[in-house]
Amino acid sequence: MKHTISALVENKFGVLARISGLFSARGFNIDSLAVGVTEDPQVSRMTIVVNTKDERILEQIKKQLNKLIDVITVIDLTKREFIGRELVLFKVSLDKIKKTNLAKLIKRVEGKIIKTTSKEAIVELSAEQDDIKELFNKLKDAGVKELTRTGRIAISIN
Amino acid sequence: MKHTISALVENKFGVLARISGLFSARGFNIDSLAVGVTEDPQVSRMTIVVNTKDERILEQIKKQLNKLIDVITVIDLTKREFIGRELVLFKVSLDKIKKTNLAKLIKRVEGKIIKTTSKEAIVELSAEQDDIKELFNKLKDAGVKELTRTGRIAISIN
Numbered sequence: 282m283k284h285t286i287s288a289l290v291e292n293k294f295g296v297l298a299r300i301s302g303l304f305s306a307r308g309f310n311i312d313s314l315a316v317g318v319t320e321d322p323q324v325s326r327m328t329i330v331v332n333t334k335d336e337r338i339l340e341q342i343k344k345q346l347n348k349l350i351d352v353i354t355v356i357d358l359t360k361r362e363f364i365g366r367e368l369v370l371f372k373v374s375l376d377k378i379k380k381t382n383l384a385k386l387i388k389r390v391e392g393k394i395i396k397t398t399s400k401e402a403i404v405e406l407s408a409e410q411d412d413i414k415e416l417f418n419k420l421k422d423a424g425v426k427e428l429t430r431t432g433r434i435a436i437s438i439n
Numbered sequence: 440m441k442h443t444i445s446a447l448v449e450n451k452f453g454v455l456a457r458i459s460g461l462f463s464a465r466g467f468n469i470d471s472l473a474v475g476v477t478e479d480p481q482v483s484r485m486t487i488v489v490n491t492k493d494e495r496i497l498e499q500i501k502k503q504l505n506k507l508i509d510v511i512t513v514i515d516l517t518k519r520e521f522i523g524r525e526l527v528l529f530k531v532s533l534d535k536i537k538k539t540n541l542a543k544l545i546k547r548v549e550g551k552i553i554k555t556t557s558k559e560a561i562v563e564l565s566a567e568q569d570d571i572k573e574l575f576n577k578l579k580d581a582g583v584k585e586l587t588r589t590g591r592i593a594i595s596i597n
Contacts, residue, residue: 287587292468293468294462294463294466294467294468294469295463297459297463297469297472298456298459298460298462298463301455301456301459302456302460304452304456305452305453305455305456308452309452310450310451310452311452311455311474312475312476313473313474313475313476314455314472314473314474315471315472315473315474315588315589315590316469316471316472316473316590317470317471317525317588317589317590318470318471318588319586319587319588320575320579320583320586326586326587326588328587328589364528364553364554364561366526366528366553366563367475367526367589368524368525368526368565368589368592370522370524370592370593370594372594395522395524396522396596398596398597400597401597403522403594403596405524405565407526407563407565417478421478425478427594427595428477428478428484429445429477429484429486429592429593429594430473430475430476430477430484430592431473431475431486431525431526431589431590431592432473432474432475432589434526434528434587434588434589435528435587436528436530436561436585436587437585438554438556438561439556439558439559
């Protein structure tokens with residue numbers, strides 16, 4: 282099962298290494314991780330997505346996270362109602378597809394062309410993972426030269 | 440100076456811990472880090488933003504990154520032309536601001552209201568950091584209850 286974990290942490294060096302070390306020490310691969318400062322520059326928010334069959338070990342990791350001195354709070358959003366989003370940038374070759382056709386292709390998922398040169402276009406998409414997968418599959422035939430993504434961030438709904 | 444480093448790495452456990460450890464061992468704080476799988480599920484792309492006055496040490500870290508067995512390529516985008524974007528989700532209280540006014544506020548930077556309840560709205564913004572800062576400052580007075588962000592991702596323009 283996929284878990285989306287949101288942690289508030291002190292914005293200090295070593296915190297990221299310690300946290301990612303907790304997961305790797307138990308053989309957990311992190312699907313995605315995003316970390317950036319919050320409204321308080323002393324504090325960062327980290328969103329970690331892990332896929333696990335072993336819920337028991339994940340519970341242990343969450344407890345250990347909570348005990349780390351630089352960790353302020355840990356929430357497993359999987360147990361709440363939340364909105365998740367991920368940002369992706371695609372570099373699409375304009376050899377096989379024209380800009381107007383590309384614009385049509387990305388319309389349903391509300392993607393945006395943010396830059397074009399004579400040879401390629403940069404497409405931006407912020408969406409849930411299903412829409413990202415859908416667009417990637419559509420763009421594959423046209424030719425995705427490069428892709429970079431943020432990993433999921435998420436926010437609870439009260 | 441801010442550096443945006445983009446690395447392709449093997450999607451294995453321990454890679455993130457090793458890479459973040461390289462930075463923290465030298466007292467480098469990471470401004471933001473985003474990691475997620477690429478079009479090839481065996482490979483992840485990591486985007487790291489660091490702010491440093493000591494370019495010499497950063498050069499050493501980049502060399503060490505390149506030597507890590509699980510690191511495929513390392514590019515310092517700062518030396519190229521690139522597009523950077525970051526995704527932010529804001530939870531805004533609707534006590535002091537009405538939804539229609541909120542919609543006006545986020546229009547210039549092309550933010551989107553993606554969910555509303557009677558008490559709050561979730562605003563999504565994918566943009567460069569200056570626009571994110573601008574919107575945050577506008578929303579602050581209305582009341583930002585929570586904020587989560589991905590950190591910058593970036594793609595080179597050829």
